[in-house]
Amino acid sequence: MNVNHIYFSNDLTNKERACFETGIKLGALYHILCGIPISSNHETIKLIEKGIESAILCQPFVQSVKIELDRSKILGGKSSPFDYDEITGKIIRAEVAIQYENIDVVAKIDWIEEMQYPLMFIEKITENET
């Protein structure tokens, strides 16, 4: 079913729709990750990244997802039962590739030190020949 013309504004271009879909995925990914317990153990980090990547891959128009939490900022080595960390915007780094119709988008989440902010941004948008 092409839901474009039933619910979406007819004024929307394919590029605009692709940008909207990209935003949805980054917003979802970010809020799914927030608060998940984590430690600096390499295997633990890897498994959490892979788990959430595969969840986001279920969503519409997602071509690929790469989560790469900032290991340099993850605390916790289980020196005591309470020695672990939780995922916040400071350590979330991810890249998603979205394809909607003839449009390809590559977008990222990264912690921008100067802004003290986990910025979500579109790095590249491409309109393919149809």
Added chain:
Amino acid sequence: MNVNHIYFSNDLTNKERACFETGIKLGALYHILCGIPISSNHETIKLIEKGIESAILCQPFVQSVKIELDRSKILGGKSSPFDYDEITGKIIRAEVAIQYENIDVVAKIDWIEEMQYPLMFIEKITENET
């Protein structure tokens, strides 16, 4: 700081950026709501809606947020301690208005029965004179 030209693709129009920002908010709103305990009590529903509305209002470019959970689908009247519900995509309905530069966007989340899907869509996008 105008982060547009540092991190964002220079190919992005204001409309495309506005659509991206709109998607982020809907993705965030949806995943913040999922799993929150709720009952059919009017006051409870109202307080949860207001709480998450005011959280989403903190995010960039958000002009307004209206969450209106589908009361007809919320179970639970506390006839027993276990008689309550949890928020899922089936009951989430919301509208956000985003303003980015000269662009206004109105977007919604609604459960679409025929799709069995909580669709996020842009209902209206307007380019204002500058």
Added chain:
Amino acid sequence: MNVNHIYFSNDLTNKERACFETGIKLGALYHILCGIPISSNHETIKLIEKGIESAILCQPFVQSVKIELDRSKILGGKSSPFDYDEITGKIIRAEVAIQYENIDVVAKIDWIEEMQYPLMFIEKITENET
């Protein structure tokens, strides 16, 4: 339905069950709060607290919930669109009162500076005459 004897170990005392139920509520409350956008605006904080309090009140055996986010640690005054914060363990403070059968429990979440940890603990447990 008394689910105690069907699913729960028969070895469990009322006090132990009450402690288990208390833990569930604190774990839930904490992970629902994590990642919610917030600003230092008094009204915003109040509405988020009230919203999640009323959600947790829907859960079994909860007598009262008081969320009091640590205002001294919440950043963000909307000096720019990106000037807001997100809820993490550092600012979550809450108190729940649970009643299970003849047992009353008061428990808290608080950020313990020396541990650098959002500790959940039972402050008081009372066995009432039956």
Added chain:
Amino acid sequence: MNVNHIYFSNDLTNKERACFETGIKLGALYHILCGIPISSNHETIKLIEKGIESAILCQPFVQSVKIELDRSKILGGKSSPFDYDEITGKIIRAEVAIQYENIDVVAKIDWIEEMQYPLMFIEKITENET
């Protein structure tokens, strides 16, 4: 640091503390899982389970975690971009083993059809010789 005697009620037995810690983990696990996108693809389910298991394993006193989402209830085979599911209480099934001092606890989350409720319960509690 033994935080027992600073923050916790002195009236609490090791068994009660163990039950409290168990509840925290189940409450956390449940609310972390809620809302995560998922499809019926075996590999996807497995990766999500493993990811969240390894996150919960970071928490204090957790000996083991086994998440086994109810495959018979997970929809979505990607027949269309919108053909996928999200994790809710209906499909969450998990078992955690907790050790606190000389106490071992095994607890579960399972959807109880007769209650229409995702029950968290302690199946076994053991006091070991010290």
